[in-house]
Amino acid sequence: MSSVKSPALTSTDQDALQSAVIEVCENAYFVFVEACDAPQFAALVDQVRAEKGRGPSGRWLNASVAFHGASIGEVEVVLPERLGTWLVVSLLGLPPDAVLKDNQLLDGVGEFANMVCGAWLSKANETASFTLDMPKVSRMPAGWTPDSAPSGDAQAYRTVVVNDLPLEVRAR
Amino acid sequence: MQTNSSETAGMTPLNVLIVDDSATMRALLYRVVGLADLPIGAIYQAPNGAEALRLLETHDIQAVFTDVNMPVMNGMELLREMAARDEWRDILRVIISTDGSRLRREEARELKVSLYVEKPFRPEVVRDVLCQIASVDVH
Numbered sequence: 186m187s188s189v190k191s192p193a194l195t196s197t198d199q200d201a202l203q204s205a206v207i208e209v210c211e212n213a214y215f216v217f218v219e220a221c222d223a224p225q226f227a228a229l230v231d232q233v234r235a236e237k238g239r240g241p242s243g244r245w246l247n248a249s250v251a252f253h254g255a256s257i258g259e260v261e262v263v264l265p266e267r268l269g270t271w272l273v274v275s276l277l278g279l280p281p282d283a284v285l286k287d288n289q290l291l292d293g294v295g296e297f298a299n300m301v302c303g304a305w306l307s308k309a310n311e312t313a314s315f316t317l318d319m320p321k322v323s324r325m326p327a328g329w330t331p332d333s334a335p336s337g338d339a340q341a342y343r344t345v346v347v348n349d350l351p352l353e354v355r356a357r
Numbered sequence: 358m359q360t361n362s363s364e365t366a367g368m369t370p371l372n373v374l375i376v377d378d379s380a381t382m383r384a385l386l387y388r389v390v391g392l393a394d395l396p397i398g399a400i401y402q403a404p405n406g407a408e409a410l411r412l413l414e415t416h417d418i419q420a421v422f423t424d425v426n427m428p429v430m431n432g433m434e435l436l437r438e439m440a441a442r443d444e445w446r447d448i449l450r451v452i453i454s455t456d457g458s459r460l461r462r463e464e465a466r467e468l469k470v471s472l473y474v475e476k477p478f479r480p481e482v483v484r485d486v487l488c489q490i491a492s493v494d495v496h
Contacts, residue, residue: 213477277384293381300477303455307475314460317426319378 198309198356199341202260205305206345206354213300214275219346226344229351230330233265245325246291248298252306255313258340260302260356262294263331266324268350269294295320301354370398371487372416376409376423376435377453382476386422386453389480393487406430410438418448422483425454425461433461436468451486453478 207218221229236243246269249261264272273293274283285293298320306315331353341356375386383402390400401416403409407430409423421439425432432452439445450470454461457475465473472486 209477212479273381276381278388289381292379296379296381299379300455303457303476307455307457312459314458315456317455319426319428 199343201308202305202341202354202356203343203345204308205301206343206347206352208304209297209300210347214272216275216348221344221346221351223344225346226331226351226353229346229349233267233351234330236267244327245329245331246294246322247325248294248320248322250295250298250302250320251318252302252315253318254315255310258357260298260305260354262298262301263325263353263355264294264347265350266290268347268352269297271348271350272297291322291324295322298322305356370396371420372398372401372418374401374403374409374412374416374418374421376403376406376421376427376432378404378424378427380404382424382453385480386483389483390422390487392480393484395487397487404429406432406435406438409435413439413445413448420449420451420487422451422453425452425456433464433468436465436470440468453483 203218203220210216210218233243233245244266245263246266247261247263249259251257251259269290270285273279273285273290274281276293276296299317302317306313331351342354344351344353346352373390375383375390377383377386383404387400387402390397399416401412401418403412405427406423409421410430412418413421421435423432423435432454436450436452439448439450446469450468451472451474452465452470453474453476455476457473462473472489474482474486
């Protein structure tokens with residue numbers, strides 16, 4: 186990321202990050218989001234890890250969207266591949282057992298992160314205009330799991346449950 | 358590009374152009390536009406403004422739904438190009454974007470954008486937009 190950082194975020198900004206995830210999930214995906222604390226998140230991560238080997242569900246996806254304008258930063262969403270698949274299938278109104286092509290999955294998860302970033306910026310700063318870069322989506326290595334704790338440079342961090350699966354979002 | 362066979366008697370089918378770099382969003386908008394109870398003719402798709410211009414040059418299009426942030430040529434650049442062309446003055450312009458800032462909305466108004474829809478949106482919002490377009494311009 187650029188050396189120019191976003192201005193320090195307040196607790197209101199952190200709440201805005203969670204509100205952004207809720208807004209995107211409820212408006213575009215018709216699914217409710219629940220907040221979860223670190224132990225709950227860790228338990229859900231363990232559950233996903235236990236599913237390893239059963240289809241794509243054991244792998245995690247990382248989608249990040251960089252933004253610039255009144256400030257510069259990045260929003261990052263980390264979620265199990267199974268949740269990513271569910272989100273794309275749900276958004277497109279496909280049958281629940283639909284098999285996505287890899288580019289469909291990655292593009293759809295990128296769009297999810299794009300919407301979360303845009304919704305968060307709108308909430309965090311209603312007057313400023315931002316430009317969002319193209320989302321970057323990658324599949325994490327087999328066996329990788331999130332730390333269930335904010336990394337040192339994350340200025341806002343939230344863990345939530347979407348459709349009974351864990352999702353982590355951070356902004357820096 | 359595909360066509361929607363449903364037609365409402367007495368209304369001219371509306372040819373729609375969807376411009377978004379995300380194939381997922383194009384697929385979503387395609388589905389939502391197709392679900393509208395309106396006479397939709399052709400639904401064209403473009404991943405950026407440059408490709409959209411090429412389609413506008415070669416097809417008869419009545420409504421453009423465009424994203425803002427796109428590679429090659431973004432949505433605002435596309436709208437500026439459209440505003441400069443007199444033959445496209447009657448095309449309805451709708452922005453669908455994550456950027457709902459006041460600055461961007463003001464810029465859009467200056468570029469003759471009829472409606473500004475913020476992502477995330479409920480599908481019925483786009484359906485309602487199409488109904489507004491139809492009630493004003495297609496009858």
